[in-house]
Amino acid sequence: MKRICGGWSNVPANLKTKTMLSQIGLKPIREPIAEVWGGHQWVKLYDSSSAVAKRKPTEKQLAALEKARELARTKYEIENTCSECKEVCKPSELEESGGTKICNHCIKRLTWETRYESMIAAGADSFKGWYKEDFVILDTETTDLDGEIVEVGIINRTGRTLFQSLVKPVRPVPDDSPATRIHGITNADLACAPAWVDIWLDVLKIIEGKLILSFNAAFDKLMIKNSCRRTKIAYPEDLKWDCVMEAYRLTQGSERWISLERASGMWLSHRAIEDCNATLHVIHSQWSDIGILVDESVC
Structure with missing residues (x-):
């Protein structure tokens, strides 16, 4: 069988592939007489002069x-x-x-729908569980995102303030601290504030043995640990924490965290007691949404 080099441009007009013959109503009755390289394989060619008309099918x-x-x-x-x-x-x-x-x-x-429903159920379970707990809500304001506490606030489940104080950190507030741009607390504000070591026992008396709720509990826990470490105070690892931000995220079926302002629907200046009350508002709203009757004393 002859092999035609140089591609299709060198193929004589009488040589056709089966497909070409079929397109003009013909079919080959003899073996191919040549082949040409089609780019991926050798393509067989038939002499159109020896082809016959395709028989038309009946109705x-x-x-x-x-x-x-x-x-x-x-x-x-x-x-x-x-x-x-x-x-x-x-x-x-x-x-x-x-x-x-x-x-x-x-x-x-x-x-996703199964995960979404599971997330919402898990978040609702957290809020339901807190309804029966004698919890406190704690919030801290800090020198920076990995620094020390400059303000701490604690309220109970009825919204009564249990503790609030500015705190003078071991290391001054950085001038470019993003945290200061949020809460507005400066070194000048902290000049006469007590140190963490001076208020720690008062804070501990309130939170020890209670469930501590916080909007972003991991952050507030870290800040308390940082302040304890820098003032050489042993942090009690048996403190019980739970995160309102995480539970709220789950109730919304969200894969990402949601800000306290968005969750509470409030504009916040982000001071400790204000954030505590906003967190309590989120809890009350969820109790209402999932059908828990809130006592007047809790509202």
């Missing part, structure tokens, strides 16, 4: 062919229809589950 044959095609389409659709969205998909896009086929899109959606 009966055409009807039978169309019926077979319709049956094939119906079978394909039945075998490749998602049981959830009812869309016909490619076989590669379907997974079999419990005797039914579900497309990848629906699997992702169902997985």
Whole structure:
């Protein structure tokens, strides 16, 4: 068999592929006489002068062919229809589950819906559990995002202030502290404030043995640990903490944290007692949303 070099431009006009012959109503009756490189493989060529006309199918044959095609389409659709969205998909896009086929899109959606419902239930469970607890709400304002406490506030579940004080840190507030831009507390404000070592026992008496709720408990816990470490006070590891920010995030089905201002619907200047009360407002709102009757003494 002759191999034609140089590509299609060197192929004589009488040489055609099967597809080319079919397009002009012909079919080869003899073996290919040449081949040309098609870019990926050698393509066989036939002499069109020895080809014959394709026989036209009868009406009966055409009807039978169309019926077979319709049956094939119906079978394909039945075998490749998602049981959830009812869309016909490619076989590669379907997974079999419990005797039914579900497309990848629906699997992702169902997985997210299950996670979403689980998140909301977990968040609601936290708020329900707190309703029966004798908790306190604590908030700290700090020198910076990994520094010391410059203000601490604590309220009880009825909103009564149990403790509030500015705190003079061991290390001054940095001039460029992003935390100061939030709460506005400066070194001048702290000049006559007590040190952490002077107020720690008063704080400890209030929070020890209680559930401590905070909006971003991990941060407030870290700040108390930092202040204790820098003033050489042993931090009691048995203190019980829980995070209102995390529980609220779950009730909203959110993968990301939500700010206290957004959660409470309040504009805040971010001072300790104000943030404590905003956190209590979030708790009360969730109790109301999940159908817990709040006593007047708690409102």
